[in-house]
Amino acid sequence: MNAQENIRNFCIVAHIDHGKSTLADRMIEMTGLLTSREMQSQVLDNMDLERERGITIKSQAVRLIYKADDGAEYMFNLIDTPGHVDFNYEVSRSLAACDGAILVVDATQGIQAQTLANVYLALEHDLDVFPVINKIDLPSARPEEVRKEIEDVIGLDASDAPLISAKQGTGVEDVLRAVVERIPAPSGDSEAPLKALIFDSLYDPYKGVIVFIRVRDGAVRKGMKVTMMASGAEEEIQEVGYFGPGQFIPCEELSAGMVGYFTASIKNIQEARVGDTVTETLRPCGEALPGYKKAQPMVYCGIYPSDTQRYPDLKDALEKLQLNDASLFYEPETSLALGFGFRCGFLGLLHMEVILERLEREYDLDLIATAPGVVYKVYKTDGTMIELTNPSNLPDLSQIDHMEEPIVSAEIMVSTEYLGPIMQLCQERRGRYLGTDYIEQTRAILRYELPLNEIIYDFFDALKSRSRGYASFDYDLKDYETSKLVKMDILVNKTAVDALSFIVHADGAYDRGRRMCEKLKEEIPRQLFEVPIQAAVGGRIIARETVKAVRKDVLAKCYGGDISRKKKLLEKQKEGKKRMQMVGNVEIPKEAFMNVLKLDAGN
């Protein structure tokens, strides 16, 4: 059964919430590797955070054994991929290990922005894509319309797309059959020199880096000496194996077409980078596989431990996270307000939130995150250019010739009834209208060019609220453009707080400054003295709010029986102070640094 023609390497792609993980669960269940009782729901999503958010962050793989109707056994390697636009890089890594993809489309929602993005990505990787239409059990399902949509909009043949309900298990058998029929067996020569692609990795404290590979040619087995072609590192393989559900299962060897892992006491992931090609040291292959598109961080923010003593712990945690997340970038930085921390780069805002939550939960850190920003190109009068990731590092105005900001091309899929509000939103965010494509009478794709800094924090929320949740959104970095940008400083009690500085377009500065001050006023609790909050551009104050002083905080009665109660009250008060960051002599709640940015949510 290990015959190469009986192997199928595939993934499932879908818009968020269209049922990808549920379908994966069903397939695992129906191939008999697990009994229903053993199934935790959504086996593939084994991080707590993923389960809570219902999204897949870290791609995972599992090997299934499928017995076809004619009695032949097939080895399925199902590789789960994230659905969110932030994680395009992770998707691309997973896709490169596959030969085909199942496209899941929700029968009630039809094609959404990320459906398109993921399909295009799959086609770019030369994958054979076949569609399935999910959620047909829902009363609002309209499978035939969706079938037509898939054909018209994507151009895939959907005439025999299985109609399924992953939740109820309906039609999943058809999907398994289709995998055999429509996804090609891997090509590759088992006798040729080893050539395998690293598509993911996981750090294990006992085994070192666990390297996820797709073998293109040759075979890899225990004891073999291998070379990572890009890094040049040489290692001896200690274990090879495949992916059981939620576990690693060692085996003899992995040969051409197979997906699995190896360990080799690798302590430093720099030696086994995702995208690198593994070959046998003694019998190397001719040339490396084409590398992956390297992920560029799009969003940067400062991350600081709220207890300055824990800086080394934060450093350690970031190092560990980076083992599993090559797209995470970080470098040390210092803030006057927050002390020692790191400037971190992320693929997008969701990626940032996920990393922050993982740092806090998995490493028990209490963090302060500063305003997320994008990478600006600052051209100086001396002819040099710097890439600015931290607003505090903006050179003096006299040294700046001009600045450029990143622009994305965005596709927004929306019901035609919300076209107006969404276009208005894009206009407010300095969008440049490119065009509208109608998918059907009631739905259209709006195409815009938008500055990235206008969409990184709350655009998605605003989009959802203005379309009652019916808009979906995808974007791609296009290029950089010259723009009239200014640095806004926020002064709390007359002192500029570097962690709150941000870059903004000159036309929107007054409005942003005003709202920023209003929001900070809500966030900063009253202190024992009056606290002015000001927004300034180039030393000129453009907005001001005042946090009034506390006039009264006193317990009137305190006699024999009140003393314990009084002490608890004081302890609570003192505890509350711990959630505060002292900036100058003002106590600012730690979450304020993030919260002030969510200005427009609910608009």
Add this chain to the structure above:
Amino acid sequence: MKEPLSVYIHIPFCVRKCRYCDFFSAPCGDTQRKAYTAALVREIREYPLLPEDPAYAESGKYDIVSVYIGGGTPSVLKTEETESILAAVFDRFGITDPGQCEITMEINPGTVTPEDLHALRQAGINRLSVGVQSFNDSELALLGRIHTAADACAALDAAKRAGFENISLDLIGALPGQTMPEYMYSVKRAVSLKPQHISVYSLIIEPGTVFAGMLEENRLPELPDEDTERQMAYDCQRYLEENGYRRYEISNYSLPGYMSRHNTGYWTLRQYRGFGAGASSLVGETRFTAAADTDGYIRAVNAGEKIPCTTEHLTQKDRMEEFMFLGLRMRDGVSRTDFEMLFGCSVDEVYGNVLRRQEENGLIICCGGRIMLTDHGTDVSNRVMAEFLLD
């Protein structure tokens, strides 16, 4: 040398629960009141001062500074019940001359006759704390008090005629719907009755009270805003000081020589033993509070069992914290020498940084060997005191 000790007696009864009241108190019947009094007398006469250490011997160990009968409304007790309680206290602690001791009872207008007052004075009570709260009848009605302003004046008058020369009067300000002139009217009427002591509180709506429910349902007249409330407190303080009353604690004013000896004990870590349901005690390094359960208390005492209570042992750190945050409630603050004598180290060793910072911020003053709150520090005293909690 004998250790000073105060005695507190809790009477968890009242005629009717007031709408702002969150104390342990409820209306009672004759049977329950009698049973409670009997239990109280038995506890005072027979129970160890330290429940966890029945062998704790206190005979002759203590010098009783004060006795305080509080509630509730202790004046719902029949005179002979009060007498039996006092007799038990005198016997237990060997008090032969009650006149040497400050013996206070809380009374509410409308619950005592001139005859009652006379009898109480004879029984040894030498200080009264009268729950007047307001001199506006509409405010009294809103608070749920059972008396009128006229009743309060009559009670004070009768008390003086019964021979009481140390009378305190309670007022509550910042009442729902109250205006500045209405508040000052009560303050002025209080002063005109010439009590020796006045306690002034600002209303706090405590969870679980009738007022809290009314506030939630928007049925409460609007509460004075923070600025008005502060102005009320300032104007009250000025008026009282002009009339010879000195603010000696956050909420307490007195004529010279009439500070409450009993309450001052709470703010100076003096030991106290509370008897009755819900009463708190501080004996040695142990603070314990009997469960607020009247029937449970009666049952336990009748059976001769230990009275259910919560107990905490105060460490040196706890005591330092309490010494500071309780002591700072008093206008004269705390004494550096007292701190050193109690704890064997200087205040600066423990609180040097806190003191410096607070003084820079104008919240405390350190001078003449004492540490005290400024007026501003008093207004925001919770914030200041929280700083004295040690990590």
